[in-house]
Amino acid sequence: MDTIQAILNAMLREAVSPQTAAVAIAAIGLNIHFGFTGLLNIGQSGFMLLGAYGFAISVGHGVPLLIAVLIGFAAAFVFALVLGAPTLKLRGDYLAIVTISAAEIIRYVGRSSLLTDFTGAAQGLQGKSYRDPFTDLSFFGDGSTAIGPLDYQNTGVNGWWVRFVAWILVALCLLVVVLLVRSPWGRLLRGIREDEDAIRSLGKNVFAIKMQALIIGGLFGALGGMIYVLPSSVQPDSMGRSLTFFCYTALLIGGAATIFGPVLGAILFYSARIMIKGIANSYVPDSIMNGQQTEQFSYIVVGVALMLIVIFRPQGILGDKRELRFNV
Amino acid sequence: MSESKTSATSTAATPSSPSSLADPAARQALMAGVEPTPGSAKPDPILVVDNIVRQFGGMTAVDVNHLEVQRGIITALIGPNGAGKTTFFNLITGFDKPTSAKTGAHWSFDGAKLDKTSASSVAKAGMVRTFQLTKALSRMTVIDNMMLGAQNQSGENLFKSLFRPTWKGQEKDIELKAEELLDRFKLLEKKNDYAGSLSGGQRKLLEMARALMSDPKMIMLDEPMAGVNPALTQSLLGHIQSLRDEGMTVLFVEHDMHVVRHISDWVAVMAEGRLVAEGTADSVMSDTAVIDAYLGAHHDTDLGDDALLSDETLEKMADEVAAEEAQREEGPA
Numbered sequence: 001m002d003t004i005q006a007i008l009n010a011m012l013r014e015a016v017s018p019q020t021a022a023v024a025i026a027a028i029g030l031n032i033h034f035g036f037t038g039l040l041n042i043g044q045s046g047f048m049l050l051g052a053y054g055f056a057i058s059v060g061h062g063v064p065l066l067i068a069v070l071i072g073f074a075a076a077f078v079f080a081l082v083l084g085a086p087t088l089k090l091r092g093d094y095l096a097i098v099t100i101s102a103a104e105i106i107r108y109v110g111r112s113s114l115l116t117d118f119t120g121a122a123q124g125l126q127g128k129s130y131r132d133p134f135t136d137l138s139f140f141g142d143g144s145t146a147i148g149p150l151d152y153q154n155t156g157v158n159g160w161w162v163r164f165v166a167w168i169l170v171a172l173c174l175l176v177v178v179l180l181v182r183s184p185w186g187r188l189l190r191g192i193r194e195d196e197d198a199i200r201s202l203g204k205n206v207f208a209i210k211m212q213a214l215i216i217g218g219l220f221g222a223l224g225g226m227i228y229v230l231p232s233s234v235q236p237d238s239m240g241r242s243l244t245f246f247c248y249t250a251l252l253i254g255g256a257a258t259i260f261g262p263v264l265g266a267i268l269f270y271s272a273r274i275m276i277k278g279i280a281n282s283y284v285p286d287s288i289m290n291g292q293q294t295e296q297f298s299y300i301v302v303g304v305a306l307m308l309i310v311i312f313r314p315q316g317i318l319g320d321k322r323e324l325r326f327n328v
Numbered sequence: 329m330s331e332s333k334t335s336a337t338s339t340a341a342t343p344s345s346p347s348s349l350a351d352p353a354a355r356q357a358l359m360a361g362v363e364p365t366p367g368s369a370k371p372d373p374i375l376v377v378d379n380i381v382r383q384f385g386g387m388t389a390v391d392v393n394h395l396e397v398q399r400g401i402i403t404a405l406i407g408p409n410g411a412g413k414t415t416f417f418n419l420i421t422g423f424d425k426p427t428s429a430k431t432g433a434h435w436s437f438d439g440a441k442l443d444k445t446s447a448s449s450v451a452k453a454g455m456v457r458t459f460q461l462t463k464a465l466s467r468m469t470v471i472d473n474m475m476l477g478a479q480n481q482s483g484e485n486l487f488k489s490l491f492r493p494t495w496k497g498q499e500k501d502i503e504l505k506a507e508e509l510l511d512r513f514k515l516l517e518k519k520n521d522y523a524g525s526l527s528g529g530q531r532k533l534l535e536m537a538r539a540l541m542s543d544p545k546m547i548m549l550d551e552p553m554a555g556v557n558p559a560l561t562q563s564l565l566g567h568i569q570s571l572r573d574e575g576m577t578v579l580f581v582e583h584d585m586h587v588v589r590h591i592s593d594w595v596a597v598m599a600e601g602r603l604v605a606e607g608t609a610d611s612v613m614s615d616t617a618v619i620d621a622y623l624g625a626h627h628d629t630d631l632g633d634d635a636l637l638s639d640e641t642l643e644k645m646a647d648e649v650a651a652e653e654a655q656r657e658e659g660p661a
Contacts, residue, residue: 179490184475184483184499187468191476194465197423201459202477203451203542204484212486322522 007278009149011271016150018158020270021166022048022228023243027250027262028173029220034248035256036181037213038193040096043083044221045243046103049236050075051222052229053110057118059130065137068130069226076222079106080215088210103244110236124235127157134230135161158231166227170263173220178259180216189213190257249306255316264317272305273298349400350573355593359398362594364607367394374399374546374577375420375455377435381428382415382601389415390426391601397546402568402578404592404609406585408622412601413581414460417550421457422447438545452479454545458552460581464531466524470515473523473534474506475499477541506541513537513567529556536567547571549580553587565591585613585623597622 014020026048033039054072059065083102087095109115111122119125138161140154153159180186188209191199196206225239246269247262254265280294289297315321349355362368373396382390390412397403405413418424422445426433435442437455445453465473481502482488483495510516513533518526523534532552539547552568553561561584569591572578582588588595589609597605597612599621605612612618 176490179492180486183489183492184481184495185486185489187472187476188484190468190472191465194467195463197447197459198463198465199476200423200447201421201451201457201463202538203448203456203479204476205446205448209484216486 003278003282007275007282010278011274012149014274015267015271016163016167017270018162018166018231019228020266021163021170022224022226023246023250023270024170024224024263024266025173025227026221026224026243027247027254027266028170028177029217029224030247030251031256031258031262032177032180032189032213032217032220035251035258035261036186036189036193037210037217038092039088039210039214039217040092041099041214041217042096042241042244043099043101043103044217044247045239045241046099046106047076047079047218047221048225048228048243049103049106049110049234049239050079051225052234052239053119054222055226056125056130056229056234059133060125065133068133072222072226073219076218077215080218081211084211084214088207088214100241100244104241107236107240119236120234122237124233124237125229127229127231127233130234131157131230134165140164162227162231166230169223169227173223174259174263181259185209185212249302252306252316253309255319258316258318258320261316261318268317269302273302276301349575355401359401359594359608362398364605364611366596366603366606368396368606370396370398372399373397375435375437375579377420378433379428379431380416380419380426380433380435382412382419382424383427388601390419392416392598392603395596395603397577397579398594399577400572400575401593402572402580402591403594403596404588405579405581405596405598406583406588406612406622407598407604410600411598411622413598414550416598417457417548417581420450421455421548422450451542451544454543455548456539456542456544456546457548458532458535458539458550460550460554462528462531462535464523464526464534466522468523469520470510470523470526470534471503471506471519474510474538474541475502477538478502478505479542502541509537509540514563529560532556532564533560533567536564540571544576546577546579549578551581551583553582553584561587589613 026044029047030041030044033041033044051072054075055068058068058071063071079102083095083098087098110119111124112119113121115121135155135157138155140159140161142154144151144153144156145160152163155161181189188199188204191204192206192209192213200206228239250265250269251262252265253268254261254263277294277298280289280297281291284294309316313319349358358371362370375395375397377392377395379394380390380392381388405416407413415424419426420435420442422442429443433443437450437453440453442450442453451457465476468476481495482498488494507516507519510519513536515526515530515533515537518530523531526534532555536547536549536552549568552564556564565587568578568580572593580592592609595605595607595609595612596603597615597618599617604621605615605618607615613623
């Protein structure tokens with residue numbers, strides 16, 4: 001019984017962790033790209049990494065917190081412009097190719113030893129070099145608080161404060177997305193997803209709208225990236241292709257083109273992985289699968305689960321089945 | 329703001345004052361003075377096309393020297409498959425670029441040059457098209473499809489879209505207008521269905537209604553009757569005629585000669601990319617060039633009629649063919 005309790009506790013801790021919130025925000029941005037506009041962005045981690053770098057390097061060089069956040073956003077904004085300008089007039093596949101390679105370029109440039117002074121190269125940037133201005137804002141005070149199985153410092157490195165801010169931001173992002181997609185602008189996005197030429201024939205500037213969508217989703221990605229690194233450190237290799245695919249997994253589990261889908265998907269994805277890992281650790285003897293292997297095993301099971309979802313419930317958990325019936 | 333509001337609610341949905349061309353006699357009188365030759369000048373052209381060439385590799389798909397489309401009437405564009413009708417549509421609506429873009433291709437709509445305009449600006453200028461393969465936005469509701477058609481929506485601005493009060497009023501007006509149009513096209517009860525659940529004919533109606541949401545001056549229909557049952561064809565014809573009577577210019581591509589004869593005030597014929605004839609429906613249908621290129625000698629006979637399969641008629645046709653061949657052999661000599 002204790003093992004089950006321990007696994008459940010671990011799942012809950014993972015579900016509310018700031019990194020889950022960060023991936024949820026990035027997936028919300030991806031939802032604007034993929035779910036609503038039909039843009040195949042396979043480089044969301046590039047946006048996240050740029051946001052994280054912009055923020056962490058600026059703070060490390062003494063820039064005030066708010067300005068540093070804006071610099072992170074600006075980096076993602078420019079990235080979106082540069083990626084979108086040549087590709088958004090072409091067919092969707094081109095954007096996919098360009099985004100995935102651009103995200104890799106960002107990662108490789110970040111870990112290049114020439115930039116050690118700025119990005120810390122492959123070692124990355126230590127959390128303590130940029131975290132203080134953020135934790136100084138905390139009004140939670142010192143000490144620690146326990147709520148059920150969750151026991152964290154009030155402020156600290158990875159405590160209640162960063163969780164509180166991260167989930168408040170998730171809520172804010174959801175609010176912004178609700179306002180955006182329920183407006184005529186959101187209607188245009190869905191129109192573009194369905195048929196660009198039809199929208200063009202109705203006198204709308206499709207290129208401009210797609211660019212706006214790419215930028216907005218990218219800014220969400222940058223915000224996710226900043227939250228992702230707050231409780232830990234900026235590690236270019238931890239924000240590579242796999243992170244993009246985690247975002248996609250979260251989005252597809254929850255349901256693309258739904259409001260809450262990305263958040264629900266992120267929570268389920270991370271806690272399910274912990275559950276699989278916990279079960280494999282506790283019940284499978286080490287001679288068959290050791291601790292390191294359970295980690296990999298958990299990703300394999302999640303991958304299979306993703307395939308099953310895409311095959312048997314392509315609309316995700318929250319999606320509308322009716323909508324998919326007309327998918328041609 | 330107030331300006332865009334009024335523009336979004338005007339005309340189309342509420343039938344405006346009937347144009348003077350609603351009277352068939354007036355139209356006949358107007359077009360009687362026009363020479364029935366390819367590229368002839370019209371009294372009041374809304375669309376003027378000059379020297380527009382489109383080549384795909386070595387193949388010339390469109391090569392139109394001069395074409396004028398008269399304002400306020402229904403003009404039909406006919407021609408055999410592969411004559412370049414749809415390519416011509418794509419070119420003048422900005423969906424394709426002419427090969428002759430740098431060597432003197434010009435076309436103007438309602439006095440404004442369109443040489444380098446994008447598809448969206450062409451639509452904004454007031455020339456809206458539909459597609460041969462209907463482009464209904466399947467995973468959106470019928471009413472959403474319609475509301476996308478309205479122009480100058482302030483809620484389509486990214487920053488204003490976040491603030492509902494800035495577009496709520498306009499949205500209401502647009503929805504009312506969309507409902508009126510849906511009612512007119514008998515689609516109102518389908519309002520909240522996904523467009524993907526509509527039948528082929530209903531999608532054609534939806535596409536036409538959506539195009540009308542933008543209050544166009546000219547509407548270009550690419551095979552509006554293809555795959556539509558006879559009853560629906562009749563109501564579509566009625567809709568097209570009522571658009572004309574409200575003062576809109578209609579240019580449409582069609583293969584059904586009964587339809588063309590029934591509603592068009594003027595007919596332009598394309599073959600192998602070129603404009604080969606122009607004139608009223610009757611004069612064009614008796615034009616030998618048109619008969620050779622497109623209609624065939626028996627376009628007036630009903631091919632579904634079994635009487636046609638009698639030996640007598642077959643013999644008669646064989647004789648005709650033999651006579652034609654003999655004539656052709658004589659020709660070059």
